[in-house]
Amino acid sequence: MRIIFFGCTHYSRDLLESLLNNNNANIVGVFSIPEEFSISYSEEKVKNTNYASLKYISKEKNIPFFEVDSVEGKKTTDYTNIISELKPDVILVLGWYYMVPKSIRDIPKYGSWGIHASLLPDYAGGAPLVWAIINGEKKAGVTLFRMEGGVDDGDIISQVEFTIQDNDTIKEVYEKATISSKQILNQVLNVDFKITFTKQDKSKIKIYPQRSPKDGLIDWSWEPARIKNFIRAQTKPYPGAFTIIEGKKVTIWDADVSSLSK
Numbered sequence: 001m002r003i004i005f006f007g008c009t010h011y012s013r014d015l016l017e018s019l020l021n022n023n024n025a026n027i028v029g030v031f032s033i034p035e036e037f038s039i040s041y042s043e044e045k046v047k048n049t050n051y052a053s054l055k056y057i058s059k060e061k062n063i064p065f066f067e068v069d070s071v072e073g074k075k076t077t078d079y080t081n082i083i084s085e086l087k088p089d090v091i092l093v094l095g096w097y098y099m100v101p102k103s104i105r106d107i108p109k110y111g112s113w114g115i116h117a118s119l120l121p122d123y124a125g126g127a128p129l130v131w132a133i134i135n136g137e138k139k140a141g142v143t144l145f146r147m148e149g150g151v152d153d154g155d156i157i158s159q160v161e162f163t164i165q166d167n168d169t170i171k172e173v174y175e176k177a178t179i180s181s182k183q184i185l186n187q188v189l190n191v192d193f194k195i196t197f198t199k200q201d202k203s204k205i206k207i208y209p210q211r212s213p214k215d216g217l218i219d220w221s222w223e224p225a226r227i228k229n230f231i232r233a234q235t236k237p238y239p240g241a242f243t244i245i246e247g248k249k250v251t252i253w254d255a256d257v258s259s260l261s262k
Contacts, residue, residue, distance in 0.1 A: 001189060002026050004088040004108070005054075008033040011178055012095035013052040015115075018182040019092075020061060024189045028086045030058045031066050031079070033097055038069055048097070050237070068098060076104055083107050093147060094181070105147055110195065112147045115184065117177045119143060119159055121200050124152035126210030129173050132164065133233035136225065139163050140173065142180045144188060146197055151207050155197035160184045169232045213239040224257045231255045 003025055005016055012032075019025040035051040058065035066082070068074050076098060083091075084107055091112040093100055105112040118128035119141040132140045141161040148154040160180040164173055188195065216234050218227060218241050231241045231252055240251040 001089045002028050002087060004029040004031065004083060004086055004091045006031045006091060006093040006100070007054060007095040008048060008052070008097070009050040009095035010052045011050070011174075011181070013054060013057070014178050015092075015094050015181055015185065016054060016057060019185060019189075020057075022186055022189055025185075027061070027063050028088060029064045029066070029083070030054050031068055031076075033068055037097070039097065046097075050095075077101055080104065080107075092185075100147060102149065110146075113144055113157065114147050114152075114154075115181050116143045116145065116152045117141075118152075119161060120145060120152055120156060121202070121205040123208055124205045125207035128208065129177060130170060130211055130233045130238070131208045133168070133170060133173060134226075134229050136229050137164055140177070142177055142184055144184050145200075150202075151205075153200055153202055153205055155199050157195060157197060158184050158188055167232070169235045170238055171236065216241045218243045218252070228255045228257050 001024060003019065005012075005019070005027055007013070007016060007030075016027070016030070019027060032054045033048065036045045036047050039046050055065050057063075064086070066079055068076050068079070080103060083104060088108040090108045090110045091100070091105070093112055093114045100112055116124070116128065117140070118124070118132065119139075120143040123131055123140075129140060139161055141159055143159045144157040145152065146154040146157065160183055162176045162180055216239060218230060220227070220243070222230070231254065234241045235253050240253055242249050242251045244250070
């Protein structure tokens, strides 16, 4: 299968390296975003703290490489002719920060696919793994889906579920999601796997908002279990949950719940 790959994070790099070891995946082009990039909601350039360069992998494997920066005159649509000439069967969008316009999504034979780190339609939208841990979920998963115009509302291709242990931090859960993403891609790209598209029940989709560092403020009125979940959901490599003590911000990286006896 001829694949164009969109990505710019450590997650992207891990999945690209996995795909390069799959004989059924022919990567014909790689598109990435610079570590500091322009985006519509910010006057200043935004830094991707999870950035991983895909340029060197592409060069080593002799794969055409392109960078997108929407305010620097390198919009995705500027590459429409190049993408068409590469004749992709599918575009994989794995770790990306820009909307992929319909004119690009519709070029490949099978459309454009993304992986969302939840069992859609649950936890659509931003930071699904963080929200799942905060809410005390015992399971999560990844969903491979065909991208449409809405938020994670496209047809489902496949899903893989995994457990969230009580002491898993975001780092462990993120690693489980990466392993599951590799599994789902290798499964779907197996020559014996039949690609089917199952429509989502859009009435069941609940969209969660993106999170930023300021959302890590702990509310000490919560139950202890929720405070623990809140902390482990945002610990390293994320900025961390925090409190304010005597006017100073104090980040808390770990916590546990115990009972005190007299």
